[in-house]
Amino acid sequence: MTIKLQLDGLHCGNCVKSVEKALNEVAGVTQALVTLENQTAVVEGEVLAEDLIAAVEDIGFEAKLA
Numbered sequence: 806m807t808i809k810l811q812l813d814g815l816h817c818g819n820c821v822k823s824v825e826k827a828l829n830e831v832a833g834v835t836q837a838l839v840t841l842e843n844q845t846a847v848v849e850g851e852v853l854a855e856d857l858i859a860a861v862e863d864i865g866f867e868a869k870l871a
Contacts, residue, residue, distance in 0.1 A: 808848045809871040810846040812845060814865070814867055815844050817841070821840075823864055828848055834852050
């Protein structure tokens with residue numbers, strides 16, 4: 806399953822790395838790719854969107870389904 810998230814608050818490469826790390830640590834995620842330019846995340850795996858959004862918000866960024 807592929808889930809696309811719209812992110813907010815990313816300012817640099819370190820932000821991207823932080824969000825990718827948080828998403829990849831969610832149980833069921835096989836791959837997460839975050840793009841700074843359009844502030845999106847594409848996540849592959851068997852996981853709930855709510856869990857992904859919570860993981861992003863827990864580290865201080867905003868996320869919603871794209």
